[in-house]
Amino acid sequence: MENEGVRRRHVEKRETQESISATEVIKKIDAFYKVPDDCVEKSAGGGGLTVLTFGVIVILIFMEIYSFLQPSIQYDFKICNTLKSAIELNIDITVASPCSDIGADAFDSEETLILNSNLREEDVNFNLWPKVQTMWDDLNRFQENRRQDPALHKLTLTQMLQGQRRIFSNYDTSNPNACRIHGTVVIKRIAGSFHIVTGKPMLFFGAHTHLQTMVVENGAISTKTGNFSHRIAHFSFGKRQDKLIGALDGETKISESGSIQYQYFVKVVSTDIDTWQHRLSTNQISVTETVRKLDHSSGVHGNPGILFKYDFSPLRIVARETHPHFFLFIFKLAGIVGGVFATSGALHAFTFYTFQKIFPSKSPFAPLQSNTSLKMKPIVVVGSCMYDLIGYVDKFPVPGQTVLSDKFASGFGGKGANQCVMARKLGAECVFIARVGNDLFGLNSLQNYRDLGINTEHVKITEGAATGTALIYVEQESGQNCIVIAGGANFHLTVEDVENAEAVIASAALVICQLEVNETTTLTALKLAKKHNVTTILNPAPATKQLTPELYKYVDIICPNETEALVLSGITINDHESAREAVKFFHDSGVPSVIITMGAQPTILSHSNALHSIECQSVTPVDTTGAGDSFIGSLAFFLTEFSHLEMKEMVRRASAIATRSILSSGTQSSFPTRSDLPNELFL
Numbered sequence: 001m002e003n004e005g006v007r008r009r010h011v012e013k014r015e016t017q018e019s020i021s022a023t024e025v026i027k028k029i030d031a032f033y034k035v036p037d038d039c040v041e042k043s044a045g046g047g048g049l050t051v052l053t054f055g056v057i058v059i060l061i062f063m064e065i066y067s068f069l070q071p072s073i074q075y076d077f078k079i080c081n082t083l084k085s086a087i088e089l090n091i092d093i094t095v096a097s098p099c100s101d102i103g104a105d106a107f108d109s110e111e112t113l114i115l116n117s118n119l120r121e122e123d124v125n126f127n128l129w130p131k132v133q134t135m136w137d138d139l140n141r142f143q144e145n146r147r148q149d150p151a152l153h154k155l156t157l158t159q160m161l162q163g164q165r166r167i168f169s170n171y172d173t174s175n176p177n178a179c180r181i182h183g184t185v186v187i188k189r190i191a192g193s194f195h196i197v198t199g200k201p202m203l204f205f206g207a208h209t210h211l212q213t214m215v216v217e218n219g220a221i222s223t224k225t226g227n228f229s230h231r232i233a234h235f236s237f238g239k240r241q242d243k244l245i246g247a248l249d250g251e252t253k254i255s256e257s258g259s260i261q262y263q264y265f266v267k268v269v270s271t272d273i274d275t276w277q278h279r280l281s282t283n284q285i286s287v288t289e290t291v292r293k294l295d296h297s298s299g300v301h302g303n304p305g306i307l308f309k310y311d312f313s314p315l316r317i318v319a320r321e322t323h324p325h326f327f328l329f330i331f332k333l334a335g336i337v338g339g340v341f342a343t344s345g346a347l348h349a350f351t352f353y354t355f356q357k358i359f360p361s362k363s364p365f366a367p368l369q370s371n372t373s374l375k376m377k378p379i380v381v382v383g384s385c386m387y388d389l390i391g392y393v394d395k396f397p398v399p400g401q402t403v404l405s406d407k408f409a410s411g412f413g414g415k416g417a418n419q420c421v422m423a424r425k426l427g428a429e430c431v432f433i434a435r436v437g438n439d440l441f442g443l444n445s446l447q448n449y450r451d452l453g454i455n456t457e458h459v460k461i462t463e464g465a466a467t468g469t470a471l472i473y474v475e476q477e478s479g480q481n482c483i484v485i486a487g488g489a490n491f492h493l494t495v496e497d498v499e500n501a502e503a504v505i506a507s508a509a510l511v512i513c514q515l516e517v518n519e520t521t522t523l524t525a526l527k528l529a530k531k532h533n534v535t536t537i538l539n540p541a542p543a544t545k546q547l548t549p550e551l552y553k554y555v556d557i558i559c560p561n562e563t564e565a566l567v568l569s570g571i572t573i574n575d576h577e578s579a580r581e582a583v584k585f586f587h588d589s590g591v592p593s594v595i596i597t598m599g600a601q602p603t604i605l606s607h608s609n610a611l612h613s614i615e616c617q618s619v620t621p622v623d624t625t626g627a628g629d630s631f632i633g634s635l636a637f638f639l640t641e642f643s644h645l646e647m648k649e650m651v652r653r654a655s656a657i658a659t660r661s662i663l664s665s666g667t668q669s670s671f672p673t674r675s676d677l678p679n680e681l682f683l
Contacts, residue, residue, distance in 0.1 A: 053344040060336045068329045071275070076318040080270045087189050087283070091119065092182040092234035094171070095196055095306065096126045097226035099179035102305075103200040106185055108192030119183040123176035126229070132170060136231075139250040146245075182233075184240070189312045197305030198226050228262060228306055229254045235308070237268050237283035244280065247287050259294040261302045266310040275321040284317070285310075377509035378429040378455065379636050380534075382498060382525040383416015384490040384516035385434045385459070386468040387441035388667050390625065392476050412448050413470050413667045414490070415514040415541060418626050422633025424452050425673045426657075428640060431455040431508070433501050433525070434517075435462045435489040442467035442489065448668075458501045462489040468516070472625055472667075479621030479662060485516065485542070493517045495524045506532040509640040512632065514539045519548060526554035535639065538591075539632050543567035552589035559595040559632055579604045580611060595635075595651060597628055603655055607647045614648055616655040619663060626667035631658035633671075642682075653681050 095102055099121040106114040128136060171180060181196065234240075235248040253262055264287055271284040294302050392407040412421075416434055424430045432454050436442030438461050445467065449456045466488040474481045498505075498521055505511055511529040513522045513536070522538075529536045538555040540547065543564035552558070562573050569585035571578055573596065583594040583606035596604040600621075605612040634654035638645060645653075657677060664670035674682065 049344055049348055053340055056344075057337055057340050060340065061333060064329070064332055064336060068324055071321040071323055074320045074322050076320070078316045078318060080312070080314055080316040082189060082270070085189050086186050087238055088240070089185045089187050089194060090183075090234060090236045090240045091185065091194070092180070092232070093196070093306070094124060094126060094178050094180045094231045094233070095227075096178045096229040097198075098176070099123050099181075101226045102179055102196055102198055104181050104194070104196040105201040106187055106192060106194045108188055109190050110188070112188070112192075114185055114187055118185055119181055122171070122180040122182070123173065124178055124180045125172035125175050126178035126231070127172065129170065129172055136250065136252075139245070140252075142245065143247075143250050191309075191311040193310065194308040195305055196228070196230075197303050226304070227255065227258055228260055228304055230262070230306055235285075237285065237310075238270075238281070241280055241282055244282055247285050253291075257293070259304055261292040261294055261304055262306045263290045263292065264306075264308045265289070266308055267313060268310055269313040270316040272316070272318045274319065376429045377507065377640065378431045378504070379420070379423050379510045379512065379640055380431045380433065380501075380505055380508040380529075381416050381420040381423075381512045382433045382493075382517070382522065383419070383512070383514045384414040384468055384485075384487070385417045385432075385436050385442070385445050386414030386470040386485060386490075386516075387411075387445060388413035388470045388472055388625070390472045390474060390666070392474045392665075394476060396473060396475055396482060407476075409666060411666050411669050412445050413472075413626065414468055415516050415539060415629055416512070417445065417449070418629030418668060418671075419512055419514075419539070419633040419636065420449075420454060421452060421668045422630050422657075422671050423637045424454050425671050426634060426637040426641075427674050428637045429455075431458065431501075431504050433458040433493070433498060433504075435460045435465075435493045435497070437461070437465050437467035437489040438463050439467055441469070455504075458497070458504065460493075460497060462492045465489040465492050474623050474625060474665075479624050481623070481625045483625075487516065490517050493521050495521055497521070498524045498528065502528050505529055505534060508534050510535050510537065510636050512537045512539070512636055514541055515544070515547070516542065519551070523548065523551055523554070526551065530554045537632065537636060537639075539628070540564050540568060541628070549589060552586070552591050555591050557593040557595065557635075558586050558591045559597065559628075559635070561597045561628055562599065562601075565596050573598070573604070576611075576613070579613075583611065593647065597631055597655075597658075599624075603651055605648055605651050612648045612651075614651050614655060617659045619659055621662040623665045623670065624662045626670065627658045627662050629667075630661040630671055631655060634658065656681060 089106065091104075104119060108114070185194070230253055232248045232251040234246065235251075236244075236246045248264065248266075267286045269284050269286070271282050273280045273282060292300065292302060294300050294304060388409075388411050390409045390411070391405040392409075393403050393405050395403065397403045414434075417432065420430050420432045430453075432449060436445055436459065442461060446456060446459055446461070449459065466486070468488040468490040469486045471484040471486075472481055473483075505525065505528045508529070511525060511534050513525050515522060526536050526538070535556045536554060537557045537559060538551065540558060540560050541564055543560060545567060547568060560568060565582050566572055569582045571582040571585065573579050573582050579596070582596065583604065586594045587606065592607075594604075594606040598604065600616070600618065602613040602615045605614055631654050634657040635650060638650040638653055642650065657672065660672050660677065661670045
């Protein structure tokens with residue numbers, strides 16, 4: 001017994017240890033940070049923002065609940081497969097003429113006459129009882145409101161109108177001066193007409209005619225025309241639905257003359273209505289109405305009466321009432337709460353940060369300290385520095401021609417400098433390796449780079465050589481440009497200059513090169529980058545057929561435009577197949593990724609064994625100078641700062657930024673900063 005008790009205690013102890021161990025494991029995976037109470041500082045401003053936050057949350061939640069409870073209507077269109085089948089025509093119309101003077105029948109497009117044997121004619125007084133007149137006025141107001149808001153889901157009757165059939169059947173018959181024609185006629189689902197005219201319908205030797213009443217006036221015999229003022233209580237097709245009001249229900253026409261022809265052109269559409277309260281199969285109608293005043297002496301001929309011309313649509317409409325999914329509703333509520341809290345927190349931080357900057361002595365918070373230990377790896381650009389001289393012309397000159405320019409501009413340029421400036425304007429750390437002349441253009445360019453925050457440690461001043469100059473002509477109508485460059489000091493950028501910057505290249509996130517400096521210098525920069533496993537981009541501009549094939553082996557991404565791709569590969573890109581051949585040339589030369597910019601056409605990307613065509617926004621350009629450099633600088637930024645994105649998404653965003661740059665004149669001056677661009681590009 002003693003040993004048994006010892007064993008029991010050992011088991012209980014082991015179970016306790018296992019329980020503690022499991023609890024500790026759960027604790028270790030707790031992802032929610034705990035802030036001690038003594039680290040929380042409360043303030044009146046924070047309390048006020050809390051009240052405002054909860055108020056906004058409550059309002060938004062109520063709005064979301066209201067939106068969830070409001071149904072929406074989804075419409076589907078199908079082919080109606082019941083054409084030419086039988087359908088009921090339901091009629092309840094009162095005409096201000098005695099029943100003995102008028103008649104009604106239907107006639108379809110197959111010349112089938114349908115007499116009114118199923119319709120009842122009842123002599124009544126055209127004036128309504130006061131109570132009935134009140135309900136009739138209510139019906140007219142309902143119809144007017146529906147014309148203002150003709151949504152299909154508003155066709156269901158209100159409780160006030162659901163008794164209209166019983167009330168409208170209660171007519172005054174004590175002093176009859178009108179005829180109530182009501183009932184159902186079975187017709188075919190084809191075009192036809194239903195009419196009420198003077199005289200009774202009949203077949204006379206197989207022909208359709210109306211036998212009219214003859215009267216003698218002033219010794220002369222004539223036909224009796226009657227009064228066709230009328231009131232339509234009901235007009236519908238198909239099985240009669242007492243819960244629906246038709247488009248013509250409540251229609252009233254009053255005429256003092258008998259020489260009037262009322263025409264109603266009716267289009268019938270089969271309609272299924274599926275709501276939470278109702279599930280109906282109906283035939284909705286749209287109506288166009290006209291009134292013809294007959295005057296045979298003026299050439300306006302016809303028979304007085306009421307004419308309904310109808311036709312059936314081959315389409316069937318299915319209207320379904322839908323509600324958002326309940327789980328989507330819950331997700332939206334969660335998004336509201338989380339979003340408002342996040343926004344209010346950001347607003348709180350921004351407000352107090354701004355207050356601290358303006359009134360540092362009064363701010364209850366210590367100044368914000370930047371974290372310099374998380375410095376980004378730089379983008380290193382080895383390339384040209386130019387000073388742009390830009391003339392705007394109506395048309396490019398042809399050989400031997402002198403053209404006038406009414407606008408001139410100058411500014412900083414050079415493909416290497418442009419790409420470096422674009423990346424820097426988006427927020428990247430940049431190092432520029434280049435040479436400028438000891439002249440005004442060079443010294444101003446150097447100061448420009450420093451003002452932008454570009455590392456110019458390896459930008460050297462060259463004695464005895466002018467700063468590179470670009471003579472740019474811009475065609476004002478198209479925004480296209482042509483460029484002549486004088487390399488100057490750019491051609492003095494040597495292999496030694498690049499080798500002296502090896503430590504910078506080794507620490508880089510990316511190295512960008514072009515062909516506006518000596519080819520051996522560019523090759524050295526690419527080799528050093530690959531030596532240290534740094535990604536390389538080559539913009540082969542200006543392109544030359546004599547380009548050293550060895551260059552391609554050290555390039556990760558090559559980015560020519562369509563003209564440069566033609567010079568290098570010998571292939572004109574004008575369709576998908578020629579694009580595939582062009583990128584194959586670069587792949588066969590050893591380049592893993594190929595991007596060919598096509599101006600206003602979609603950019604071509606070949607990456608990871610897939611060929612993509614990436615659309616760019618269509619705009620009217622002001623000046624396309626530097627657009628390619630803007631694209632490459634932006635692409636470099638996304639490759640270093642948003643490396644989680646797919647390559648095609650980086651290209652799309654870079655294209656959007658390049659498109660923005662061509663909406664302004666100039667080169668670097670047209671490049672947008674990050675604050676000028678939509679936030680969506682940096683998410």
